[in-house]
Amino acid sequence: MRMKGATASPLAGPTGPAPNATANRMPSLDGLRAISILMVCYGHLCGTRHFPISIAQYGRWCGDVAHLGVLVFFVISGFLITSLLMSEREATGGVSLKRFYLRRIVRIFPAFYAFVLVMAIATAAGMTQLSGRDFAYALTYTVNFEPDRSMQIGHLWSLSVEEQFYLLWPLTLRVLRGRRALLAAVAAICVGPLVRFAMHEWIANVDPHFPASMLTSFPAMFDYLAAGCALALLRPWLLTRAWYLCLTGSRWLLLAVPLVLLVNRMGSQPMAILLGSPVMNLCLALLIEASTRHARNLVGRFLNWRPVMFLGVLSYSLYLWQMPFLDHRSNAWMNAFPQNLMLVFLAALASYFLVERPFVRLRRRLRSGTDQGCNHDAGGICIPN
Numbered sequence: 001m002r003m004k005g006a007t008a009s010p011l012a013g014p015t016g017p018a019p020n021a022t023a024n025r026m027p028s029l030d031g032l033r034a035i036s037i038l039m040v041c042y043g044h045l046c047g048t049r050h051f052p053i054s055i056a057q058y059g060r061w062c063g064d065v066a067h068l069g070v071l072v073f074f075v076i077s078g079f080l081i082t083s084l085l086m087s088e089r090e091a092t093g094g095v096s097l098k099r100f101y102l103r104r105i106v107r108i109f110p111a112f113y114a115f116v117l118v119m120a121i122a123t124a125a126g127m128t129q130l131s132g133r134d135f136a137y138a139l140t141y142t143v144n145f146e147p148d149r150s151m152q153i154g155h156l157w158s159l160s161v162e163e164q165f166y167l168l169w170p171l172t173l174r175v176l177r178g179r180r181a182l183l184a185a186v187a188a189i190c191v192g193p194l195v196r197f198a199m200h201e202w203i204a205n206v207d208p209h210f211p212a213s214m215l216t217s218f219p220a221m222f223d224y225l226a227a228g229c230a231l232a233l234l235r236p237w238l239l240t241r242a243w244y245l246c247l248t249g250s251r252w253l254l255l256a257v258p259l260v261l262l263v264n265r266m267g268s269q270p271m272a273i274l275l276g277s278p279v280m281n282l283c284l285a286l287l288i289e290a291s292t293r294h295a296r297n298l299v300g301r302f303l304n305w306r307p308v309m310f311l312g313v314l315s316y317s318l319y320l321w322q323m324p325f326l327d328h329r330s331n332a333w334m335n336a337f338p339q340n341l342m343l344v345f346l347a348a349l350a351s352y353f354l355v356e357r358p359f360v361r362l363r364r365r366l367r368s369g370t371d372q373g374c375n376h377d378a379g380g381i382c383i384p385n
Contacts, residue, residue: 026083027295030312031303032076032288037315039069040322041344044155047328049336055328060267068264070158071224075284077162078169078228085173086232095174104166106363111355112159113139115320119152128152128324144218147211155323157216164218165225178233185230192223193277200268227281231289238289248290256283317348317356 043066047055053062085095116138123130134153137146141164144157173181199220203210214220238244247253263280266272294300302308311318325340325347334343 026080026292028291028300028303029076029080029288030309031305032072032291033312033315034303034308036069036072036076037311037318039072040066040319041326041341042066043069044322044326044328045337045341048326048340049328049331051337061265064264064267068260071264071280072284073158074161074221074224075228075231075281076288077165078225078230079232079285079288080228081166081169082173082229082232083235085170095170097170097174100170101166103363106359108163110359111317111320111351114351114355116153119324122324144216144221145213147213149213151327151329152324155319157213159319161216161218161221161225165222169225169229182230182233185226185233188226189223189230189278189281192220192226193273193275196220196277197270197273200270200273223277224281227285228288231285235289248286249294253286253290256287259283260287314348314352317351318344321347321351 043062043064045051046053046058046062055062085100089095116135119128119130119138120135122128130150130152134146134150137143137149137160138153138156141156141160143149143153144160144164146157149157172184176184196215199210199214203212260280260283263272263276266276269276291299291303295304322344325334325343327335334340
């Protein structure tokens, strides 16, 4: 039954499992991950040799698209990890930090450190140039604080933000519990843009040598993760509100897509940072809600189409292995289009089947309680299961 006032749209439609969604996976999230990783790869393909879009013409647009893909991953991760933790609390009366961290270690570390090991071998063989400083930041998940990160591992800044979130948020949620945890998430949504604005103003007007890496530090990025956390915490109440069901089932919600693109395109303008960021977070949260709850409509069927879902499952490996091949500054054969994109997929497939899958089976043995009810893992940038 459709809510009064709601109109049919590609985002609205019958609720319930999508045709290709399994019972223990939240519908559409793998599809959203697939779109996000495509945005990231597209942004980094720009300017690579033989790719039709050049950095000189569309460099900023490409960078904006890649960055937006990462921000979508952040919101998804905040939503998923909080949903899992709240489900565990509801089922068991508490949150086991020991089990949480152990599951994250088993799921995230093997593929990540396998990538770092390969990059170390490539450096020793003279195939790439990474310093001991680069590896120190990578091994400790602090690349987001590295002042002069290299192209080959610079993309690990976002995984560093995610790991810092994993370290802090479950503990915060355990200590603060329901309403106070929600207040903390809302405060983060409000404070994050202020931190970014202050850093931009400091670089522009006070100290141009201030490390630009601080713009990707956890305090400057946590509002995107917090948006997903707030959605997960508020969702049980929101789903009892007729206006919310109407809004997330309306065709007008499609306007959130160009609005997000516009805000993202405005970049570091003060209005975009201070006002646009909260609007973007709200829009992304609503789009996630609509996509997961209306999985049998046009958009939902696409997001839950098996090839798209598999791309989402592969997204963590794709994110890890993209930059060694999508280096627009290199003239090497492996960095030229289209073979660079093919090599990214081959490396990602090898990582997924040879490294991730065996540890996924081990992690399943470590699951307990409500974790068995959701086969997603909000790990890293788009860590699938």
